[in-house]
Amino acid sequence: MSFEEMTVEHILPKRALKSDHRTVSEVYxxxxxxxxxxxxxxxLSYKGKQISAKGCNSWKGRHFDKYLEEQVQPHTRVRKLHTGHQVALFILGYLALYRRYGYQVALTKAGALCRQQFFNPRDFLNQVPKACQFAFMGSGPLEYTPEEKEYWGEPFDISIxxxxxxxxxxxSVFYVPISRDPRIPLATSIPYAPSKYVFRADFSTLVE
Structure with a gap:
């Protein structure tokens, strides 16, 4: 997929933040x-059938944004989470990881599982760890104070x-599976150069 086929989108839907205190909107x-x-x-198409005319963001908006909105806005926040809310948080967490660490999160076994879950919004897949199928919810501040600035600013805090x-x-606090520590840089080079000819061994060393 080319860069031109990608769009910059909001992870938390803008509608979910419309009730933020006016001071918060002035600061962030x-x-x-x-x-x-x-x-x-x-x-997006699957087995020749179109499933989303405008790509992943359209799919996310249709299946997850309403659940996310219900968990962020104080006046609509649900007291009990249903499976749809929990799957939406799971996908939100995956997108937060992708936002911070990029394709080294997406191109792993756990990343593939998260992408499969993205297209199964109604229920958790059997392969999703049980620890990732629930969330802890608390009550947050309603107004901005300097002491609470971290709550309102960066939307995601990630611990590996x-x-x-x-x-x-x-x-809200919840888990997302990972296959490796994304804080550890991926190797950008290999210790030997691949041989140009398949049947000709390359015995060159790192130190000439």
């Missing part, structure tokens, strides 16, 4: 509070564990 822009990432804008990432989105 909507882009800061929602988090921006790249999503595909190309038509062995095979899980702990994601905090405002007053």
């Amino acid at each position: 822009s909507i882009n800061q509070r929602s988090g921006l990432t790249l999503l595909c804008g190309k038509m 564990m062995k095979d899980l990432a702990l994601i905090r989105m405002r007053s």
Whole structure:
């Protein structure tokens, strides 16, 4: 997929942030509070059948944004989470990881599982770890204070564990699976140059 087929989109839907206190809007822009990432804008099809005319962002908006809005806005926040809310948070966490660490999150076994879950919004796949199928919810501040600035600014706080990432989105906390520690840089070079000819061994060393 080419860069031209990607679009910059909000992870947290803008509608979910419309009830933020006026002072918050003056301190942090909507882009800061929602988090921006790249999503595909190309038509999606599966087995020859069109499933989303405007790509991943359209799919996300149709299946997840309403649930996310219900968890962020104080006046619409649900007291009990349903499966749709939990799957929406799971996908939100994956997009937050992708936003921070890029394709080294997406191109892993756990990343493939998250992408499969993205297209199964109604229920968790059996392969999703049980620890990633629930969320802890709390109550957050309603007004901006300097002491609470971290709550309103960066929308996602990420802690890396062995095979899980702990994601905090405002007053919600939940897990997303990972296959490797994304803080460890990927190798940008290999210790030997691949041989130009398949049947000709290359015995060159690092030190000539």
